[in-house]
Amino acid sequence: MPRGRVRADIRGAILALLLVSGSSRAQDAGPSSSNQASDQETFAQLVEQIKQLQQEDHDLQERIKLLEAKQPQASPGTESNPSSPLAPPQSPEETPAEQIPPAPATVAVPHDWHDVHGIQFRGFGEVDYKVLNQRQPELGTDGFVPGSAGNFYTGDFGLFLTSRLTNKTSVLSEMVFEERDAQKYDVDLRRMLLKYDYNDHLKMSFGRYQTNIGYYNWAFRSAAWLQTTADRPLIMEYASNGGLLPTQAIGVSVTGAIPSGKLGLNYVAEYGSSDTVRPDINGDGLFTDENNGNQTNVGLFARPDILRGLQIGASYYHDKISNIVVNTPAVVQLFPPPGTPGSSVRYGQTIVNGYVVYVAHGIEFLNEGFLIRDAPLHLDYSVFNTPAFYSQFSRQIGRLRPFFRYQYVNASSSNGIYDDVSLRFGPSFGARYDLNDYISFKAQLDHTARRGEPDLNGLQLQFAFTF
Amino acid sequence: MGVKSITTLLLLGLAVFSFAPPGTAQANDVAVIVSPGNPTTNISLGELRKTFAGAKRVWPGGQPVKLVTRGPGCPERLVLLRLLAMSEGEYKQYWTSQVFRGDADAEPLVVPSVGMQKEALRLFPGAISLVAVGDVKPGMKVLKVDGLLPGAPGYSLH
Numbered sequence: 001m002p003r004g005r006v007r008a009d010i011r012g013a014i015l016a017l018l019l020v021s022g023s024s025r026a027q028d029a030g031p032s033s034s035n036q037a038s039d040q041e042t043f044a045q046l047v048e049q050i051k052q053l054q055q056e057d058h059d060l061q062e063r064i065k066l067l068e069a070k071q072p073q074a075s076p077g078t079e080s081n082p083s084s085p086l087a088p089p090q091s092p093e094e095t096p097a098e099q100i101p102p103a104p105a106t107v108a109v110p111h112d113w114h115d116v117h118g119i120q121f122r123g124f125g126e127v128d129y130k131v132l133n134q135r136q137p138e139l140g141t142d143g144f145v146p147g148s149a150g151n152f153y154t155g156d157f158g159l160f161l162t163s164r165l166t167n168k169t170s171v172l173s174e175m176v177f178e179e180r181d182a183q184k185y186d187v188d189l190r191r192m193l194l195k196y197d198y199n200d201h202l203k204m205s206f207g208r209y210q211t212n213i214g215y216y217n218w219a220f221r222s223a224a225w226l227q228t229t230a231d232r233p234l235i236m237e238y239a240s241n242g243g244l245l246p247t248q249a250i251g252v253s254v255t256g257a258i259p260s261g262k263l264g265l266n267y268v269a270e271y272g273s274s275d276t277v278r279p280d281i282n283g284d285g286l287f288t289d290e291n292n293g294n295q296t297n298v299g300l301f302a303r304p305d306i307l308r309g310l311q312i313g314a315s316y317y318h319d320k321i322s323n324i325v326v327n328t329p330a331v332v333q334l335f336p337p338p339g340t341p342g343s344s345v346r347y348g349q350t351i352v353n354g355y356v357v358y359v360a361h362g363i364e365f366l367n368e369g370f371l372i373r374d375a376p377l378h379l380d381y382s383v384f385n386t387p388a389f390y391s392q393f394s395r396q397i398g399r400l401r402p403f404f405r406y407q408y409v410n411a412s413s414s415n416g417i418y419d420d421v422s423l424r425f426g427p428s429f430g431a432r433y434d435l436n437d438y439i440s441f442k443a444q445l446d447h448t449a450r451r452g453e454p455d456l457n458g459l460q461l462q463f464a465f466t467f
Numbered sequence: 468m469g470v471k472s473i474t475t476l477l478l479l480g481l482a483v484f485s486f487a488p489p490g491t492a493q494a495n496d497v498a499v500i501v502s503p504g505n506p507t508t509n510i511s512l513g514e515l516r517k518t519f520a521g522a523k524r525v526w527p528g529g530q531p532v533k534l535v536t537r538g539p540g541c542p543e544r545l546v547l548l549r550l551l552a553m554s555e556g557e558y559k560q561y562w563t564s565q566v567f568r569g570d571a572d573a574e575p576l577v578v579p580s581v582g583m584q585k586e587a588l589r590l591f592p593g594a595i596s597l598v599a600v601g602d603v604k605p606g607m608k609v610l611k612v613d614g615l616l617p618g619a620p621g622y623s624l625h
Contacts, residue, residue, distance in 0.1 A: 120573050162566065162572050162573070168531075191569070195569065200523055200524055219564065221567050223564075226563070262513065303522075308552055309552065360552050396554070396556075
């Protein structure tokens with residue numbers, strides 16, 4: 001809008017306000033003290049409105065000046081024909097290239113990326129129904145009610161925001177509302193990152209991140225809609241839901257491509273502070289506070305050009321943790337289960353991961369293996385090795401994606417950190433049906449064999465959606 | 468109509484198709500276009516795939532890549548899906564997950580016309596897009612793919 005027009009509009013608006021107020025005063029001609037007070041109030045409002053309009057006028061003038069200063073000088077001839085000798089075939093109705101008047105040479109380069117892109121906002125959610133053939137809950141979080149063989153719950157509801165600040169910096173945040181007991185919701189800031197992408201080889205993130213241990217964490221984050229299955233494999237479950245891995249940390253994460261030609265190598269390096277508190281998954285109501293130190297995680301993965309969709313990777317994680325058992329609602333430290341070294345023992349925790357995945361042509365084939373090694377520091381106690389793996393295969397057939405998954409976790413019953421997990425293994429199978437691009441319905445059957453416990457069967461139904 | 472007439476017609480038709488100019492095949496080619504100021508002149512098919520998959524996010528000169536695509540159903544979109552070996556649904560899910568992972572700020576910009584593709588190239592210096600070779604306009608810089616221009620024998624995007 002031209003500057004003169006803006007001024008004229010504002011003056012017109014002021015005049016109209018004065019006229020309206022004047023006419024209303026004429027209609028209320030009867031003198032009274034209440035009218036006088038009302039008039040004073042009206043005048044005060046008008047003065048305030050005039051001040052606001054003047055301020056808006058001033059702001060608009062400043063903005064026009066700013067935009068004019070930003071506008072690059074026109075330089076004739078920057079518009080060019082294709083630089084190649086290519087002479088694209090012309091359709092009969094198309095104007096010959098020579099006759100096309102050159103477009104304006106001024107290129108409106110967006111200087112302020114935040115203004116151009118604003119804040120990108122997305123959301124993810126899920127509504128679940130789970131039935132078990134026992135009344136004691138497994139993964140007793142997510143709103144699953146102890147004592148009930150089956151009930152509805154809402155899982156994670158996530159709000160995801162990104163905003164580009166400059167050419168190379170951006171902000172990302174992910175807030176998740178997790179259903180807890182009695183349908184109370186916890187807010188978890190799963191990710192909050194200030195990102196700086198220097199180039200394809202060096203991308204840095206500062207803040208709270210999801211540890212890049214393995215493929216699943218990286219690929220699916222916390223959105224059920226992105227997953228094929230209704231739940232995550234136990235080994236990849238969030239620590240706050242009873243998972244075994246330290247899934248969150250605050251610190252710095254660096255990643256990028258390694259010049260490697262058709263091998264497509266990438267690296268990831270993370271250094272940060274975790275504070276993992278994981279609930280026991282056997283429904284005893286206890287928590288293990290790992291009191292982590294600062295963790296280091298490094299990984300490499302390759303996406304070779306020779307087979308599109310193939311990704312092979314490995315990572316190495318190290319931290320120092322405790323096996324303190326607490327009852328968090330009462331913040332009472334409890335005695336550890338019999339056989340454990342002691343409640344304040346510190347362990348050096350090393351997690352080694354390797355994976356081979358293939359995702360292309362409608363096929364999803366995920367295979368990941370882990371070895372979690374907990375070695376007591378400064379004490380001559382047992383070293384606990386916890387191997388785990390999962391394998392998942394699915395195939396898209398139209399809107400339907402049937403899947404099969406097999407998982408295995410073997411933690412020592414004497415391991416004070418994972419004694420609630422012990423040995424668990426078994427298959428899951430089911431299907432995901434995409435109702436449209438935003439909503440999917442999943443049905444999943446699970447069979448889990450457990451050491452010292454009866455086998456567990458479960459059915460899970462889920463609506464997962466994004467918006 | 469006798470058998471001889473039908474045979475003659477078939478032979479004539481065969482002859483017409485046999486001697487059709489090579490431009491007929493070229494018309495199906497899809498060109499890779501960038502902003503005129505982009506110094507890149509050639510891109511390998513692998514690099515192109517990485518670029519449209521969001522794995523390559525910066526041009527050699529440091530300019531951030533801005534992906535501009537046509538909507539579902541357009542020939543350029545079909546070529547893009549073939550390049551990435553994805554269905555339309557997989558493509559949408561792929562980009563949602565790219566954004567959610569933090570590997571991309573937003574999904575590629577979808578424009579409904581060639582004119583808007585051209586405008587996008589003017590607005591974003593790092594823009595890259597695919598356009599049917601017949602729709603290439605002044606103001607669109609065509610990149611070679613593996614050293615070949617659209618229309619050349621062996622050109623891979625069609």
